[in-house]
Structures are given as C-alpha cells and as structure tokens.
Amino acid sequence: MTEHRMPETALRKRKAWRFAAPEAPPLSHLFGTSDERRQFRRYWLTGTLVNAIDLTVHFGLKLMTMDACSNFGARIGTFAIPRFHKVAVRRGRETLKRLLPEASEVERDAILRRNWQAQGRIMTEFSVINRLLKNMDRITLHDFDRLVETVRSGPTIIVGMHLGNWEIGPTILHDEGIRPYANYTPPKGRAKAWISARVRQKGGLNFLPPGAQGIRPSVKVLKEGGVISMFCDEGVAGKIRGPLFGRKPHLEGNLAVAVRLARMTGAQIAPWYNVRGDGFRFDAFFLPPIELPPEDKPGARISDDIQLLNDVIEPVILKHLDQWYFLDNGLPDTR
Incomplete structure (x- = not known):
C-alpha cells in the first residue's frame, strides 16, 4: 500500500466546533x-x-x-x-x-x-424503527460475533456508515446488552429534537455532548472500557468530508477524530455497515476490527491512521452509492 506518512503539523488543524442550543426569546x-x-x-x-x-x-x-x-x-x-x-x-x-x-x-x-x-x-x-426490536428477523447479521468479541475485550469505537438505515445499529446491539455512547447533535426544531432523542434513547443509545464539549466525556467512556459509536462518512455544509475519495488525509472530519480517540485510549475501531434489502429489511455486515500500528511518538502516524480507516470505509461507500445518505453533497477538489 502506498505510504502517506506526514507529520501532524503538516495537516491543517481541525477547528473546534462548539454546540450552542437555541434559546427561547423572552x-x-x-x-x-x-x-x-x-x-x-x-x-x-x-x-x-x-x-x-x-x-x-x-x-x-x-x-x-x-x-x-x-x-x-x-x-x-x-x-x-x-x-x-x-x-x-x-x-x-x-x-x-x-x-x-x-x-x-x-x-x-x-x-x-x-x-x-x-x-x-x-x-x-424513523417513526417505526424501534419496532425492529421485536422483529429482528428483518435484520440479517453477518459476522456479528466480531463486534461482540471486540466490545467484550476492551474499549471500542464502533464506526458506522450512512448506508441502508443506520438507525438499526442500537437495535442490533440491544440483545447483547451493549448501549453505546454517541456525540449527539439535536436537529433544528423543538419537536424534531424531542422526537429524535426519544426514538434513539428507546432504541438503546446513550448521549454525549456534541462537538468539542463531547471530547473529554468520550475519552472517559473509552478509558473506562466503554463503547463509543460514530460515523466517519460525512457531509458538512454541502461538502463531503469523508471518505477522502482521492484527497490527502485532513483533520476536518470524524476520520481524524476516530483515530485520535483510538490513540488516546487504546481503543480498537470496529467498522460496520448495513444495506437495504427488500423494503424494510436489512443486511448488517461487521468488518474485522482495526488496531492501529505502533508509532514512534504521539501524532507521528496521524496521516497514515486516517488513510488506514478511510481505506476500509471508502470501497464500501463506492459499492453502495445508491444508498449513501451524503451522495447529494459536493466533492471538493482533490488536494
């Protein structure tokens, strides 16, 4: 595989984003x-x-x-x-x-x-997603034991992809008693925020603060041997941040967040995705866990780590573009 090693200082630093909930006008x-x-x-x-x-x-x-x-x-x-x-x-x-x-x-x-x-x-x-808890025959699991073994062995960062219907993730983990934590940004609108929190919490998801406020709680969960759930394919402001699709590794997305959290806590990264079958039926695939290679000093492999995780996610997205949520985002010029 082509080497992409670069010192961390060569990558543009990620801007810290802080969430602020809208206040009700008096x-x-x-x-x-x-x-x-x-x-x-x-x-x-x-x-x-x-x-x-x-x-x-x-x-x-x-x-x-x-x-x-x-x-x-x-x-x-x-x-x-x-x-x-x-x-x-x-x-x-x-x-x-x-x-x-x-x-x-x-x-x-x-x-x-x-x-x-x-x-x-x-x-x-989204209105009926939690009915799958009593209709698990609608979800076919492939190599689910990989994820269970990884979670049982120590801190785990579950990395999903926005394919099929990714909301089924907590449903799948429910029977194993695994309730992952996720940095949660509520949608705009009071009703939408209430619906979103209600459905996801009932499905088995624990919430952490979004943005920069959620980094320390995430590290704490992982250092205590817990489970974090996140997604490394993303579109922000109409632009695709991940996967890279031929671009150089950068620090502006969750690819970088995931590998940094893994380095800070010794967590393994467990990729998974699901694709839609006939209507409201899904096949969920659990890929081999990623344990980052040793590095000479902190941050020395940041570019390689990002590329390593990207190279797992990108081929899956390319194979299922018809189900990818961020297809309607633009792809920035290759840098």
Missing part, C-alpha cells in the same frame, strides 16, 4: 426591536406551528405498518427531491460523475433515483 422581545419581535414570532408562533406539524406527521406514520411506512417514504423521496431540492440533485449528479466516470449517464441517473427512494424511506422509517 416575552420582552415582543415589545423590543424589530429584530427581537421577528425572533419572538419565529420561535413562538411559526415554530409552534411547525412543531405541531412535525408531531402530527411522526405519530401519524406510526399508524402504518412497517412496510407501508417505508414504501410511503420511497414515493415521497422520488416525488419531492427532484422538485424541491434541485441544488442537491445537481450536486448528486456531479458527485456521481466524478466517482463513476466510466458509467453512462443513464446508469448514473438510475443510481440517483434509487438514492431518492432510499432517502425518503429513511425519513419515514
């Missing part, structure tokens, strides 16, 4: 400046209406069967995305052209259409 804003009145109306009037709609949709979808809910999402995806998310569609076409230059336009468009269906399914399935 009643005094109603009688304040025009900007304060606008904030008050947006939060208490418009926001309350949107929250009511979000709750109605969430609990309304619960009235459906699992398959009907999933299929409904597929139809919404193919209808709504090309009509109301044209920038995302354009980015998806450009990304596919760069990643699959040998494919025909017809082939790439077929992948994009299946991706719309997959994205729609993910959105509606």
Whole structure:
C-alpha cells in the first residue's frame, strides 16, 4: 500500500466546533426591536406551528405498518427531491460523475433515483424503527460475533456508515446488552429534537455532548472500557468530508477524530455497515476490527491512521452509492 506518512503539523488543524442550543426569546422581545419581535414570532408562533406539524406527521406514520411506512417514504423521496431540492440533485449528479466516470449517464441517473427512494424511506422509517426490536428477523447479521468479541475485550469505537438505515445499529446491539455512547447533535426544531432523542434513547443509545464539549466525556467512556459509536462518512455544509475519495488525509472530519480517540485510549475501531434489502429489511455486515500500528511518538502516524480507516470505509461507500445518505453533497477538489 502506498505510504502517506506526514507529520501532524503538516495537516491543517481541525477547528473546534462548539454546540450552542437555541434559546427561547423572552416575552420582552415582543415589545423590543424589530429584530427581537421577528425572533419572538419565529420561535413562538411559526415554530409552534411547525412543531405541531412535525408531531402530527411522526405519530401519524406510526399508524402504518412497517412496510407501508417505508414504501410511503420511497414515493415521497422520488416525488419531492427532484422538485424541491434541485441544488442537491445537481450536486448528486456531479458527485456521481466524478466517482463513476466510466458509467453512462443513464446508469448514473438510475443510481440517483434509487438514492431518492432510499432517502425518503429513511425519513419515514424513523417513526417505526424501534419496532425492529421485536422483529429482528428483518435484520440479517453477518459476522456479528466480531463486534461482540471486540466490545467484550476492551474499549471500542464502533464506526458506522450512512448506508441502508443506520438507525438499526442500537437495535442490533440491544440483545447483547451493549448501549453505546454517541456525540449527539439535536436537529433544528423543538419537536424534531424531542422526537429524535426519544426514538434513539428507546432504541438503546446513550448521549454525549456534541462537538468539542463531547471530547473529554468520550475519552472517559473509552478509558473506562466503554463503547463509543460514530460515523466517519460525512457531509458538512454541502461538502463531503469523508471518505477522502482521492484527497490527502485532513483533520476536518470524524476520520481524524476516530483515530485520535483510538490513540488516546487504546481503543480498537470496529467498522460496520448495513444495506437495504427488500423494503424494510436489512443486511448488517461487521468488518474485522482495526488496531492501529505502533508509532514512534504521539501524532507521528496521524496521516497514515486516517488513510488506514478511510481505506476500509471508502470501497464500501463506492459499492453502495445508491444508498449513501451524503451522495447529494459536493466533492471538493482533490488536494
């Protein structure tokens, strides 16, 4: 394998991101400046209406069967995305052209259409995802013992990928009594944040603070022999951070966070992913754990470590672009 070793100082340092929850405007804003009145109306009037709609949709979808809910999402995806998310569609076409230059336009468009269906399914399935706890026959496990053995042997960083429906991860671990911790950033909107936290906690996920506030708690969990769950394929502000797709290793994403946490705590990295089968059914694959090679001094292998983890994740993503959540993000120029 080609060596990519570089000293840590040669990589651009990751900017520390700190999460700040939006604060509710006080009643005094109603009688304040025009900007304060606008904030008050947006939060208490418009926001309350949107929250009511979000709750109605969430609990309304619960009235459906699992398959009907999933299929409904597929139809919404193919209808709504090309009509109301044209920038995302354009980015998806450009990304596919760069990643699959040998494919025909017809082939790439077929992948994009299946991706719309997959994205729609993910959105509606959130309302019924925890029913899988009593319907585990819908998930076929491949080499699950690898993950269980790794977790039982010591601190573990479970690295997932945004394929299939990644929310099934805690469901799979539930029967083994494994409740991973994850740095959790609530979605915008009070109702969406409440729904998201409720569903994920019921599914078996423990929350840690997001961003820079979550680093120390993550290290503490791992040093105590615990389990952290995270994802190293990601899109931020419309740009793909991971996988690298031919770019040089960088510190601006979770690829770097994962390997740094592993180095700090001696944790093994356990990659896994799932792909969708027929509708609301999945195949989950658990890859061999990664134990980082020894290094001469702290940070000496940061570039190699990032590349090592990337080389596990990237081929899987490339093989299943039709189910990849971040396909509609742009791919920055190769650096």
